[in-house]
Amino acid sequence: MSLYERLGASEGINNIAHDIVENHFANPAISSRFNNMKLTAEELKSSAAKFFIAGTGGPVDYQGKDMLLTHKGMNVSAIEFMAVLDDVLEALTKHEIGQREQEEVLFILYSFRSDIILK
Numbered sequence: 759m760s761l762y763e764r765l766g767a768s769e770g771i772n773n774i775a776h777d778i779v780e781n782h783f784a785n786p787a788i789s790s791r792f793n794n795m796k797l798t799a800e801e802l803k804s805s806a807a808k809f810f811i812a813g814t815g816g817p818v819d820y821q822g823k824d825m826l827l828t829h830k831g832m833n834v835s836a837i838e839f840m841a842v843l844d845d846v847l848e849a850l851t852k853h854e855i856g857q858r859e860q861e862e863v864l865f866i867l868y869s870f871r872s873d874i875i876l877k
């Protein structure tokens with residue numbers, strides 16, 4: 759079964775993405791980053807869900823901005839990157855996603871580190 763299916767397919771992932779973004783808004787380590795977005799909160803949730811669905815083997819061709827372009831110029835720190843990963847794990851736990859799946863998601867997200875934290 760693909761990771762996409764094990765995360766609950768499109769409906770499950772939409773719910774997870776919703777909670778990830780809400781966790782970011784409530785996380786004091788990063789919440790202020792989301793005060794002056796180009797996207798609305800709903801657009802960010804939808805974009806995050808599409809990115810997740812595409813990246814886990816689901817039926818979406820992610821047409822959004824790539825991660826390097828999206829986060830370029832934000833000067834994201836390693837601590838902020840960890841805060842985002844914490845929020846993701848918290849949302850996955852809330853949705854009772856298993857440890858194996860959490861590890862796979864973490865590994866995929868970690869692979870974007872060098873596109874998001876620029877040296």
Ligand code: HEM
Binds near residue numbers: 797829839
């Ligand atoms: C693996 C880690 C991350 C992934 C996969 C990711 C993914 C995304 C995606 C898919 C978008 C929407 C892009 C679009 O449709 O235009 C986005 C936007 C954004 N991300 Fe990230 N992100 C990550 C880490 C971070 C970190 C560490 C921060 C800083 C705390 C951050 C801050 C933002 C902000 C502020 C936006 C909104 C940009 C705007 O609309 O102005 N992201 N991210």
